[in-house]
Amino acid sequence: xxxxxxxxxxxxxxxxxxxxxxxxxxxxxxxxxxxxxxxxxxxxxxxxxxxxxxxxxxxxxxxxxxxxxxxxxxxxxxxxxxxxxxxxxxxxxxxxxxxxxxxxxxxxxxxxxxxxxxxxxxxxxxxxxxxxxxxxxxxxxxxxxxxxxxxxxxxxxxxxxxxxxxxxxxxxxxxxxxxxxxxxxxxxxxxxxxxxxxxxxxxxxxxxxxxxxxxxxxxxxxxxxxxxxxxxxxxxxxxxxxxxxxxxxxxxxxxxxxxxxxxxxx
Numbered sequence: 001x002x003x004x005x006x007x008x009x010x011x012x013x014x015x016x017x018x019x020x021x022x023x024x025x026x027x028x029x030x031x032x033x034x035x036x037x038x039x040x041x042x043x044x045x046x047x048x049x050x051x052x053x054x055x056x057x058x059x060x061x062x063x064x065x066x067x068x069x070x071x072x073x074x075x076x077x078x079x080x081x082x083x084x085x086x087x088x089x090x091x092x093x094x095x096x097x098x099x100x101x102x103x104x105x106x107x108x109x110x111x112x113x114x115x116x117x118x119x120x121x122x123x124x125x126x127x128x129x130x131x132x133x134x135x136x137x138x139x140x141x142x143x144x145x146x147x148x149x150x151x152x153x154x155x156x157x158x159x160x161x162x163x164x165x166x167x168x169x170x171x172x173x174x175x176x177x178x179x180x181x182x183x184x185x186x187x188x189x190x191x192x193x194x195x196x197x198x199x200x201x202x203x204x205x206x207x208x209x210x211x212x213x214x215x216x217x218x219x220x221x222x223x224x225x226x227x228x229x230x231x232x233x234x235x236x237x238x239x240x241x242x243x244x245x246x247x248x249x250x251x252x253x254x255x256x257x258x259x260x261x262x263x264x265x266x
Contacts, residue, residue, distance in 0.1 A: 019108065019109070019112060022108055022112055022116070023112055023115060023116045023119065024116075025116075026099070026112070026113065026116030026117070026120075027116040027117075027119040027120045027123070028120075030091075030095075030116060030117050030120035030121075031120040031123055031124065034091075034120065034124065045124060045127070045128050046128065046131055046132065048083070049076060049079045049080055049083055049128065049132070050076075050132075050135075052075075052079050053072060053075050053076045053079060056075045056079075056195075056196045057071060057072045057075060060075075060196055060197070066197070066198075068198055069227075070139060070140055070141065070227060072139050073136055073139040073140065073141050073226070073227065074223060074227060075195065075196055076132065076135070076136070076139075077136075077219065077222050077223050077226060077227070078193075078194065078195035078196065078219045078222075078223070079195060080125070080128060080129060080132070080222075081153075081157065081215065081218050081219045081222055082190065082193060082195050082215065082219065083125070083128075084121065084122075084125035084128075084154070084157055084161070085157060085160070085161060085215050085218075086186050086189075086190075087121055087124075087125075088118055088121040088122075088125070088157075088158075088161035088165065089161055089164045089165055089168060089182070089186075090179075090182065090183075090186070091117055091121060092114055092117050092118050092121075092161060092162070092164070092165025092166075092168060092169060093165060093168035093169050093172050093178070093179055093182060094169070094172060094179060095113055095114050095116075095117035095165070095169055096110065096113055096114065096169045096170075096172070096173055096262065097172065097173065098117075099113050103262050103263060104263045110255075110259060110262065111166065111252075111255060114162065114165050114166055114169050114255075115162060117165070118158060118161050118162045118165055119158075121161070122154065122155075122158045125154060125157075126151075126154060129150060129154070133147075136226060141226050141227065142229065143226070144229050146225045146226075146229050146230065146231065147225060147226060149225050149231065150222070150225060153218055153221050153222055153225070156218065156240050156241075156244060157215075157218050159244045159248065160214055160215075160218075160240075160243060160244050160247060162248065162251070163244065163246075163247030163248035163249075163250065163251040163252075164247055164251065165251070166248075166251025166252060166254065166255045167247075167250055167251045167254045167255070168182060169255070170251075170254045170255045170257075170258040170259070171254070171258075173258065173261075173262055174258060174261075189215070192210075192213065193213060193215050193216050193219065194216055194219060194220070195219070199211075199216065199220070211239065212239060212243075214239060214240050214243035214244070217232070217236045217237075217239045217240045217243075218240060220232065220236060221236055221237075221240070
């Protein structure tokens with residue numbers, strides 16, 4: 001009995017090590033593909049949010065006179081969090097189709113394909129934040145020890161993205177035009193998330209519903225860390241964690257229901 005138990009533990013450890021290797025290899029591949037044949041490579045990841053930052057600052061701070069302290073840094077933080085969510089879910093949605101050979105010919109938990117793709121985007125988002133930290137300092141942001149909480153925010157967003165990506169990748173396998181639907185949702189989400197405007201501008205009667213947006217909570221948590229030198233409230237954390245749990249459970253449920261026909265739908 002002891003020998004069988006040890007053998008079972010060894011098998012589980014071997015499988016875990018194998019799956020970890022698979023995730024690592026796929027994440028590296030997805031990260032490299034993201035910048036393949038690109039002249040500027042990773043620099044595009046910095047130029048894109050910087051361009052948005054400059055445009056939004058020009059329009060809303062200079063022309064419309066938005067009264068938000070350090071608006072440029074305020075916008076940049078919102079853009080980086082939204083960009084992680086937008087790119088992460090968009091690429092996670094097509095990750096199964098992009099690895100068709102793994103779906104049809106290789107036996108492994110297919111959730112790992114989505115997970116590795118999201119992990120590659122987590123690495124990219126982390127590098128973007130690290131590369132732009134000096135710019136935040138130039139913009140007058142006082143970088144304190146609270147900045148060390150940023151990895152926790154990014155980890156929460158990663159788990160949120162993974163839950164959403166499981167659902168999206170499953171639906172996209174069944175309905176190939178679902179990516180067009182998600183593009184519209186992201187465009188709408190950009191304006192329903194306080195990236196360039198103060199969330200206090202939302203009418204009071206809609207605040208309770210508006211505040212349930214987990215990306216809004218993540219953006220506000222990031223701004224609290226860098227611009228207010230503090231931590232988000234218990235309510236914000238409760239919304240974020242509850243959203244993560246619900247979306248992960250939903251994603252696993254939908255993925256599990258539709259997974260049986262993935263090989264037929266490639």
